[in-house]
Amino acid sequence: MMRASSQAGAMLTLLFLFTVGILGPARCADEEGFESEEVDKEDLENWAKDGTGSNYVQKLVTDLENNAEMGSKRLVYFLKSGDDRLVKMMVSEEARGKQLQFLEAKDTIPLVLKMLGPHSPVHVKSKAAEAIKLLSLQNPRVGQMLGLHSWIPGMFGIRELILMITEASQQGADKTTMVAGEHALEALWALVQTSVDNLELAKSEGAIAACVDTIKSRASPRGKMWAAACLKSLFKDFYATPDGSYASAARRTIDNTRVRTFAVKDTQLVESLIGMAELGRVTETTPRSKWPSHATADERGAPSIMAWAAAGALGALGSGEDGSRELLQQRGVGALLCTLGESPDALEAIEAKAALQLLDEECSKKEL
Numbered sequence: 001m002m003r004a005s006s007q008a009g010a011m012l013t014l015l016f017l018f019t020v021g022i023l024g025p026a027r028c029a030d031e032e033g034f035e036s037e038e039v040d041k042e043d044l045e046n047w048a049k050d051g052t053g054s055n056y057v058q059k060l061v062t063d064l065e066n067n068a069e070m071g072s073k074r075l076v077y078f079l080k081s082g083d084d085r086l087v088k089m090m091v092s093e094e095a096r097g098k099q100l101q102f103l104e105a106k107d108t109i110p111l112v113l114k115m116l117g118p119h120s121p122v123h124v125k126s127k128a129a130e131a132i133k134l135l136s137l138q139n140p141r142v143g144q145m146l147g148l149h150s151w152i153p154g155m156f157g158i159r160e161l162i163l164m165i166t167e168a169s170q171q172g173a174d175k176t177t178m179v180a181g182e183h184a185l186e187a188l189w190a191l192v193q194t195s196v197d198n199l200e201l202a203k204s205e206g207a208i209a210a211c212v213d214t215i216k217s218r219a220s221p222r223g224k225m226w227a228a229a230c231l232k233s234l235f236k237d238f239y240a241t242p243d244g245s246y247a248s249a250a251r252r253t254i255d256n257t258r259v260r261t262f263a264v265k266d267t268q269l270v271e272s273l274i275g276m277a278e279l280g281r282v283t284e285t286t287p288r289s290k291w292p293s294h295a296t297a298d299e300r301g302a303p304s305i306m307a308w309a310a311a312g313a314l315g316a317l318g319s320g321e322d323g324s325r326e327l328l329q330q331r332g333v334g335a336l337l338c339t340l341g342e343s344p345d346a347l348e349a350i351e352a353k354a355a356l357q358l359l360d361e362e363c364s365k366k367e368l
Contacts, residue, residue: 060078087305116164215269233316261323273314274314293345309351311355312355315354318333338364
């Protein structure tokens with residue numbers, strides 16, 4: 001049954017969302033121009049014209065070794081292959097080829113990870129995190145390699161990404177730190193999706209607390225979106241299957257019952273996730289630039305980009321037999337997800353329907 005709505009209830013909801021920071025402005029010391037990242041496109045375009053194939057990679061390696069600030073920007077430009085969408089679940093053939101080209105060169109993974117070290121400026125760490133995501137996207141083997149490098153003495157990785165996330169959610173964080181936190185969250189999301197080693201390391205380094213704090217803070221919608229997407233993986237149990245999804249209780253390798261039991265009692269977290277989900281569903285009249293599957297980096301402040309990730313986190317939070325499901329059902333999450341599941345945006349629809357399955361909820365025709 002759908003929750004009753006009223007004008008008074010709507011006003012209370014809006015008041016709450018402003019209080020926890022979902023609708024409030026991103027808390028940033030230099031907010032002017034916060035929504036766009038500064039990139040010298042002319043330099044990047046001129047650089048890209050000179051050379052082909054392996055020549056690009058050699059140029060990238062030389063740039064990264066001699067000038068990490070410029071090299072990191074050029075690496076991200078190279079790996080993006082012109083795809084500037086905020087959410088990329090799949091990579092193009094061209095982007096896949098560039099992944100392979102860069103990774104085939106000698107010692108490129110350590111070269112990228114070293115940029116996360118304490119000696120690097122924040123904006124270089126930010127680009128390093130973005131490169132980590134682009135290299136591991138749809139590439140579980142590389143994602144696991146990137147994560148395992150965190151165990152090597154003197155090397156950097158998941159621990160430093162989580163530190164970037166934590167710093168970005170602090171009171172008074174500036175624009176550069178907040179953008180770096182967003183890229184670190186996206187890199188963490190890519191790393192924990194299918195690797196049990198990365199999941200365990202991320203949990204041990206405080207990833208859950210860092211993501212929860214981001215959602216509770218006045219971070220940008222992009223930051224909250226990726227924090228919720230990370231929590232989806234961090235809340236679910238992990239199984240010894242190719243994609244880590246349920247096969248049988250006997251194949252469960254990570255049991256997150258205690259994590260979910262604790263998290264579902266965090267009222268501010270649950271209300272924040274519900275509030276994020278309520279800011280979806282896009283419609284055919286919503287500008288495509290605001291749809292999560294179409295939005296670019298220029299839309300990092302659009303509230304509509306958060307709902308798909310919040311739906312995934314809510315589904316994962318209620319995925320066990322620990323009482324979390326019943327608590328979410330009492331909060332009317334099922335009806336909310338039924339509405340989101342009818343979105344014309346694929347991300348919103350897919351995540352909402354998957355969450356409904358985890359919550360063992362069905363939608364009536366009236367809810368649809």
